[in-house]
Amino acid sequence: MDPRPTRPGNSKSSRTNLWLGGLTVGFLGLAGLFLAGTRSPRPARADIPPVDKKFLETTPWRQTYADLVKAKEDLSDYDCYGCHEKNKPPPIRFDDKGKIIIPKEHANIVMGHGSHDRNDLCYNCHNEQNLETLQVRDGRQVKFDNIPLLCGSCHGPTLRDWDAGAHGRTSGFWDRKLGEAQRLSCANCHNPHSPRIPPREPAPGPHTLHETTPPAQPGH
Amino acid sequence: MSAPPTPPDPTSDAAMTRRSFLRGTAAFGGLTALAASLAPLRELSDFSSTEQFLQKYYKEMTPSDMAKVIARIEREVQHQYGVRPHVRDLKPMDGVEFVYCLNLTRCIGCRKCVHACVAENNQSRNPEIQYIRVLKMPHGSMDVEKGDHNYKDAQVPDKGFFYMPVQCQQCKNPPCVKVCPVNATWQEKDGITVIDYDWCIGCRYCEAACPYFARRFNFTKPEIPKDRLNPEMAYLGNRPRKMGVMEKCHFCIQRTRAGKYPACLEVCPVGARKFGNILDPESEVSHILREKRVFIQLKEEMGTSPRFYYYFDK
Structure with a gap:
């Protein structure tokens, strides 16, 4: 069959063949291993749920009178003389402990203004002569959509900071040549009857690559 | 005339000998192994x-x-x-140097800035990469070692604590830039230290050099859900990164160099974050640095001279 003459040293060539065969099997085995490696699932990682979109919201917490007007929403809350009588300031009543009694028509109001909630006289800010406006203690009348003037009559340094942009929320453009910045008003963040910002739920904290129990609270 | 029987051609299939078969198999096996070993590529x-x-x-x-x-x-x-x-590819503006001010009296530790940043800047969601760490610190100390960023309170703020968000401080003297062996990170003239993700070799020297733990490394291929990708991108900013490169806060380059406020500022529910051009005397940050009680540049003693200032109202 083979026309070539059989060479001497046949045992040597068969040893080479044995080597080559062995290497082939070895390489194929390695190839199999590599291929299996690329297909195997990646190491298990703790599942991190996507963050709730409520934490990405940039809309303010509250709507002011001006926002309600702009959005053409229900303004019946501001229609004072739908219930009250003109030129007859409603009386303010206090209980035995000197705490203000909120009439049931205004049950949604929680009073908590000032240290020990002592700024509880409605007419400190509301105008008893015309309930549809507010008043500064020096007698100036203020409309519901211009409250920084009213708030700033007591909170002077805060108004000064707000005017300079150091207090309050801003969005839009820092470069006023390229676009407008939107400023929020006092009542967008603070409830005038209870201005302290209430505690809230924090967004989830960081997850590490290899999730472990968080380190113990540092001693303090 | 009949052709004489030719001897079989040694190159034809019929001439397959055991030797050539084995040679062929070995060559085939070798090539397969080579291809397979390159498979990770x-x-x-x-x-x-x-x-x-x-x-x-x-x-x-x-x-x-x-x-x-x-x-x-x-x-x-x-x-x-x-x-x-x-x-x-947004270039720095003339006559602009960015400064960030953070009001520690106002911050309530709600971590909204952390997640607004992730959403804006296309960070990997799993493994999670976040540029901002909010430290919960006991009152009366400025020692960051007493801070805890894993707090799991149901409600914030907690009594007796204040909250200090820490992110890239955009130093005037940035140690991360000095150690980079390939100049893949540098400080631009508006004060933002940027990274070219295509030039970074992932040696993580900068991560080690940063005293603020501001730099993050992509240990794996970043994972971003398709519906959460922010398509408004900048080359030096929030374009998707790949495995093996560093990233960090860049003051939302894709927004701020277009004149807008950064995402962490806009989402802050209490207005604790202030940003602007320090070279403009009318800007908010100029007012704050002039008028407010600005007490630190974090780790001032490191000589890094951050452009990120913490201040108090009272």
Whole structure:
């Protein structure tokens, strides 16, 4: 069959063949291993749920009178003389402990203004002569959509900071040549009857690559 | 005339001998093994190409080079995420130096800034990469070692604590830039220290050099859900990163160099974050640095001179 003459040293060539065969099997085995490696699932990682979109919201917490007007929403809350009588300031009543009694028509109001909630006289800010406006203690009348003037009559340094942009929320453009910045008003963040910002739920904290129990609270 | 029987051609199939069979098998096996050993490169091919490999250094690119690079990035992002992004190469503006001020009296530790940043800047969601760490610190101390960023309170703020968000401080004297062996990170003239993700070799020297733990490394391929990708991108900013490169806060370059406020500022529910141009005496930050009780640059003693200032109201 083979026309070539059989060479001497046949045992040597068969040893080479044995080597080559062995290497082939070895390489194929390695190839199999590599291929299996690329297909195997990646190491298990703790599942991190996507963050709730409520934490990405940039809309303010509250709507002011001006926002309600702009959005053409229900303004019946501001229609004072739908219930009250003109030129007859409603009386303010206090209980035995000197705490203000909120009439049931205004049950949604929680009073908590000032240290020990002592700024509880409605007419400190509301105008008893015309309930549809507010008043500064020096007698100036203020409309519901211009409250920084009213708030700033007591909170002077805060108004000064707000005017300079150091207090309050801003969005839009820092470069006023390229676009407008939107400023929020006092009542967008603070409830005038209870201005302290209430505690809230924090967004989830960081997850590490290899999730472990968080380190113990540092001693303090 | 009949042809004489020719001897079988040694190269034809019929002439397959045991030797040539074994040789063939060995060669085939070797090639298979080679191909298989290169298989891990297939994962890379998703996000790197010859084009990217041959790309020039950022500062040496001409506008037409950059246009090509941006076209490549847009193509790759669309291929990977199915969203056509809008990638820009925004340059620093003249007469602008950015400064960030954070009001520690106001911050309530709600961590909204952390997640707004992740959403804006296309960070990996799993493993999770976040640029901002909010430290919960006991009153009466400024020692960051007493801070805890894993707090799991149901409600914030907690009594007796204040909250200090820490992110890249955009130092005037940045140690991370000094240690980079390939100049993949540098400080731009508006004060933002940027990273070219295509030039970074992932040695993590900068991560070690940063005293604020501001830099993050992509240990794996970043994972971003397609519906959460922000398509408004900048080359030095929030374009998707690949495995093995560093990233960090860049003051939302894609927003701030277009005149807008950063995302962490806009989401802050209490207005604790203030940002602007310190070279403009009318800006908010100028007012704050002039009028407020600005007490620190964090780790002032390191001599890094951050452009990130913490201040108090009272």
